[in-house]
Amino acid sequence: MNERMSSSAEAEAQTRAAQLWLGASRNALNRLVRCLFAERLLEPDALLRARDGNQAWLPLWQSRRVLHFADLRRAPAGTLQNRGSVEVLDETGARRRIDDPSDLIGQVVPALSIKPASDAVQHLIRDVEDSMRNDVLARRHREHWSSELRGKVAEAGAQGFLAYLEKSLPPHLAAMTLDQWGALEGHPFYPTWKAKPDLSPEDVTALSPEFGARVRVRVAALRKEWTYVERMPHVGSYSEWFSQNFPELWRDWTDGLNERGKSPEDWLPLPVHIWHLDNFVRREFAFEIASGVFDPDGPEVVTLPSMSFRTMLPDEQEPRPFIKLPVAIWMTSEQRTLQAKSIHMGPRLSTLISDILSKERELCDGLEIFTEELGAILHHPITGDEHPGRFLSVVYRNSDALVRNDGLPVTVAALLTASPIDGRPLICELIARSGDESEAGVSAFFRAYVVTVLRPTLAMYLLYGIAFEAHQQNSTIVFDETGHPRKLLIRDFGDGRSFAPLFRKRGHDLKPFTRAGILPTTFDDDIGLVRSFVIDACFVCHLHEVALCLREHYALSGAGLWRILREETEAGFDALRPRMLSDAFWLEERKAFLEKPWPSRSVLRMHLGRYRDYRVEHELPNPMAGAE
Ligand SMILES: Nc1ncnc2c1ncn2[C@@H]1O[C@H](COP(=O)(O)OP(=O)(O)OP(=O)(O)O)[C@@H](O)[C@H]1O
Ligand SMILES: [Mg+2]
Known part of the structure; x- marks a missing residue:
């Protein structure tokens, strides 16, 4: 009996896994179709449509094949929503269903309006498959998370999910739970929407907001003369600001430096994402560590990664500033570094917009910004080079607007x-x-x-x-x-x-x-x-x-x-x-x-x-x- 039950549970789990995988493939196919036509990599005007319904055919002259879309809807802004099956027909009339995005990519490559760079097609296939794998992981996790939340909402007798969060959490944590909840679908257009090719599935689960992750941030130390600091005018100095906004961390950080025989006056606290520290900084900045420019030790703070993965809010009952960090991970089109431009311009633009808002009463009624009060980046004291600093930098973002x-x-x-x-x-x-x-x-x-x-x-x-x-x-x-x-x-x-x-x-x-x-x-x-x-x-x-x-x-x-x-x-x-x-x-x-x-x-x-x-x-x- 027990054996039978466990085998039926196993079969159910397998069916569910297959459903999730199919859902992820559809998601990927639909995104590809949308981008291919929107960007005119395939010509939307070449589609032949049925008189009624949403069927459409696209001749692929180069390979003497035809793609058939069972339900391809025209949405405003010329975007096409693929909602049905896709098949390929060859010159003998044989039809074959396309379930796999790599299959679709293979079919359309000869017909694209541009010639892809070498290896680009393999990269695209790899990133789409990586997105699908992460999509499956996230949706499986969400099933558990959803049922847990349903229980809590019912227990609290709240009117809905939003009402429950408002009632049960401090405002900044309610807002952050929603931010993490909203990270499930990812960017609406990217065909490689969830790809994180540098991360193992375990790391994706442990670090990404759509899994409700909690991530440690190490408060390391950077020598003062090796740091460029940009700040809004109301910020006195980096150390003063940090000690006021993170008093416990400041205390532990100075105590730690003193214990290691270093003088806190010579250093600035520099938060580093724990994955980035262990998988990138220790290796790539080994020289800076050995030569006493960067000290990777220090206290840690547990944070909630926000939707962008690398902007972190300390997981505390009292609201603290967001900490935006570089991570050497490729996500939607960029390695998520934090380059000099962002460090210099974040606080400057925040100042400009705040100045404008202070004189625009009406605008203020409808708009607030999360000001980037302070930023810092590794800066060579002699050459002024800040390029390596794109991997060793930070921007602090005021979170007052959440409260x-x-x-x-x-x-x-x-x-x-x-x-x-x-x-x-x-x-x-x-x-x-x-x-x-x-x-x-x-x-x-x-x-x-x-x-x-x-x-x-x-x-x-x-x-x-x-x-x-x-x-x-x-x-x-x-x-x-x-x-x-x-x-x-x-x-x-x-x-x-x-x-x-x-x-x-x-x-x-x-x-x-x-x-x-x-x-x-x-x-x-x-x-x-x-x-x-x-x-x-x-x-x-x-x-x-x-x-x-x-x-x-x-x-x-x-x-x-x-x-x-x-x-x-x-x-x-x-x-x-x-x-x-x-x-x-x-x-x-x-x-x-x-x-x-x-x-x-x-x-x-x-x-x-x-x-x-x-x-x-x-x-x-x-x-x-x-x-x-
Ligand atoms: N719906 C979405 N729209 C756009 N980006 C999304 C969405 N969901 C998740 N993202 C992720 O958020 C990031 C958006 O990039 P963007 O450059 O705006 O932010 P960032 O500079 O990394 O961080 P932050 O907004 O916290 O300052 C990307 O990594 C993208 O994958
Ligand atoms: Mg952003």
């Missing part, structure tokens, strides 16, 4: 992630609070949401030339107890783009970071790259995805949500018109946002080009242009 009494801050990606209670996206729990989930109710919610995100983003861009990278991971929305969106909270300024002539004309200044070999982010002549940063992050990766999610979950037909997006973008432009420096600029920008095609980062093209060029863009048809 509030006007509502719950939710990282946007979490809104689109399934609730542990009913499997619907969490955004539905907020809409349900109003008691109106009819089409009119959902539309009204979306209108308020768009206003919350767009008004501050457009104002900062059109008035001051400052682009927020307001994608799903960098944007947090505060929702009040009725589920109404109230405020936008923005993070991540190290790579923030800006257009100097605009903020200068309004009496502000920003010292740009210029260094050979590093792409500039402060522009003087062309606002185009600043604009495309806003459009891609805020419209393509964020608002467009929220609209798609709502349309699907509430089975809304037509282009109603895109009409709302257009109306509120128009209203945002109208509101700012009287304050613009030139009407010609206003007209041009209005056209670029509302009518012209949307620029977007070509993430698959960059992958296939092995990242020789980081600024490859493609254009998507503007979904607001025809939305009636």
